[in-house]
Amino acid sequence: MRTLVIGDIHGGLRALEQLLETVRLSEDDMLIFLGDYVDGWSESAQVISRLIELSKTNDCVFIKGNHDVWCEDWLNDGTANPIWLKHGGEETIESYTGFTDFEKNRHLEFFEAMPLYHIDDDKRLFLHAGFTSMHGVEHEIHKETLYYDRTLWEMALTMDRRIQPSSDLYPKRLIHYTEIYIGHTPTLYYQEDTPMKAANVYNLDTGAAFTGKLSAMDIISKKVFQSDTVMHLYPHEMGRNK
Template sequence: MVGGRPARLPDAVRVYAIGDVHGRLDLLRKLEAQIEADIAARDDGARPLLVYLGDYVDRGFESMGVIEHLCGPALDGCDRVLLLGNHDAWMRDFLDGQPVGPNWLRFGGDATLLSYGVRVDFKQPEEARIAAAQTSLVERVPAHHRTFLAELELAFALGDYFFCHAGIRPGLALEEQGELDLIWIREPFLGWEGECGKVIVHGHTVEDEPVVRHNRIGVDTGACFTGRLTCLVLEGDEFRFLDTAPGPQPD
């Protein structure tokens, strides 16, 4: 809701907002196939726009494949926006030599390293093994993958919607939001009941089902753990979901 009325997009555009992929290239391909089928079934002239909400890497074992896939062209006939997630930022910063290694490896970065053929020697002291992993990863990551990470956007706004990875800092204007909050925040955003003039569409916080509130829609359904990668479909003042869970999909 925006100002007491349903949020809506501009006419003749349909948005597909895709939640956290986390190295699950298999699920991403499956969901994109569903999106293509949905587009084909709704030949209404609306221009499809895919918004990927970030966290392409870590935890799942095909992070390299996910990045390579997203470095390719968008789905046929679609525009595309690729947003930055906190795990993508960790990888970016690790490649740039910043001291994020211990946290990154502890929360899924080890799977990303393996996808590039880098094995961490846990017999080494932490400082030495992180330095070795950093050197090896820099050698193995293609230049276009680093460009991909560097060019990810922090946020995107369209109509009555504002898309970002994690959420916003309540009380701060949307144009003043910073990277730290946009890719990391949970509270006080998740419990916030206020409005900012747009509905926030985000991932980052895993829930069993998509979360729909008057001021936000969360679409992270823990794909790397559950096998369910979720996509929010927006058109006009309506919304629905697609996902990769087994069984029939909603109309």
């Protein structure tokens, strides 16, 4: 049995299908998705339908991302956040063309059931973005932080590698978890298109929404699997995502 953690999909169903084929998915595999399933490429609604079907064959955890919150709000009461519309929301709404009210309600229930984080038996933490509480995610006052924060990753990137977890200088945020897996901040910002590690934090957002790839990682072996560059899977949509 493997546990595979998967980065931000952003409406790229073709990349997801290719990635699942690349990992040679077995029904024994557990999948942990780090959020942002929608907004970007043209198949956001179709991604959600595929994930719902996938949950019937595999043990899955679907973490909620900020884009998922916006889509959930729209499915719930028609609220279309102006910021969301500028960051893929219009394309997501368009992808729901032809979906019945029953199907939309099933998607809404799927979004509503998503946790904001997951901690496994080995104290590995999985969440979309980050957290600020020195006491850990359970003590985060503002839950929005869990799907918006970038300071966790920024802190990890700038840490002196000589500082060990046993040191008093080691950030208190990090000592609660053996490993932390996040998405949200594309590694493309750092000229990388593969998952990055800083301290005990792994960043799996390899820019699938833009000019990067969709990535998965085996959390034990740390083997990385990737789709093709997603924009090449949607050649008629190139240039739309910025």
